Amino acid sequence: xxxxxxxxxxxxxxxxxxxxxxxxxxxxxxxxxxxxxxxxxxxxxxxxxxxxxxxxxxxxxxxxxxxxxxxxxxxxxxxxxxxxxxxxxxxxxxxxxxxxxxxxxxxxxxxxxxxxxxxxxxxxxxxxxxxxxxxxxxxxxxxxxxxxxxxxxxxxxxxxxxxxxxxxxxxxxxxxxxxxxxxxxxxxxxxxxxxxxxxxx
Numbered sequence: 001x002x003x004x005x006x007x008x009x010x011x012x013x014x015x016x017x018x019x020x021x022x023x024x025x026x027x028x029x030x031x032x033x034x035x036x037x038x039x040x041x042x043x044x045x046x047x048x049x050x051x052x053x054x055x056x057x058x059x060x061x062x063x064x065x066x067x068x069x070x071x072x073x074x075x076x077x078x079x080x081x082x083x084x085x086x087x088x089x090x091x092x093x094x095x096x097x098x099x100x101x102x103x104x105x106x107x108x109x110x111x112x113x114x115x116x117x118x119x120x121x122x123x124x125x126x127x128x129x130x131x132x133x134x135x136x137x138x139x140x141x142x143x144x145x146x147x148x149x150x151x152x153x154x155x156x157x158x159x160x161x162x163x164x165x166x167x168x169x170x171x172x173x174x175x176x177x178x179x180x181x182x183x184x185x186x187x188x189x190x191x192x193x194x195x196x197x198x199x200x201x
Contacts, residue, residue, distance in 0.1 A: 064109030081105040083140040113151040141169045
């Protein structure tokens with residue numbers, strides 16, 4: 001990255017900002033200048049928030065979600081359904097499902113997917129702790145909500161085999177035509193999944 005004429009401190013800030021998703025070198029420079037121009041209104045509160053998050057936010061010991069509490073707020077919520085656990089790849093998936101308000105149970109974050117090309121195997125994911133949770137007497141259903149990719153499907157199959165014999169019902173999110181979607185704009189994989197998951201009308 002080309003250095004700025006403003007000194008090493010600003011170069012370090014820009015280099016760190018450029019590592020964030022969606023920010024390249026140019027966007028990082030614009031963001032750094034924006035923060036500097038609004039030092040009291042944005043930069044200092046942002047620095048404090050980053051410090052607090054680094055100090056207090058941690059992975060939930062039960063499900064793997066990020067929270068300043070441990071167990072996290074979702075795991076500690078007694079009004080949520082204990083018998084249903086939705087298995088997701090990452091914390092961002094928990095947030096997406098919570099935003100949709102469609103799941104009233106608990107979660108389990110795997111921390112990724114099985115990907116031999118990237119050197120990620122089953123032992124690198126939170127699968128053993130999921131098997132332990134599935135063995136609890138009150139757990140009735142495990143919902144696999146991994147992505148509809150080769151790695152996501154491979155991970156879902158592995159988890160299914162690992163939980164086989166646990167007596168827990170294992171279900172999977174359906175894949176197909178999205179609400180408001182037009183067939184002409186969908187890819188072949190989505191259309192094929194939609195046809196396979198068809199149901200009575």
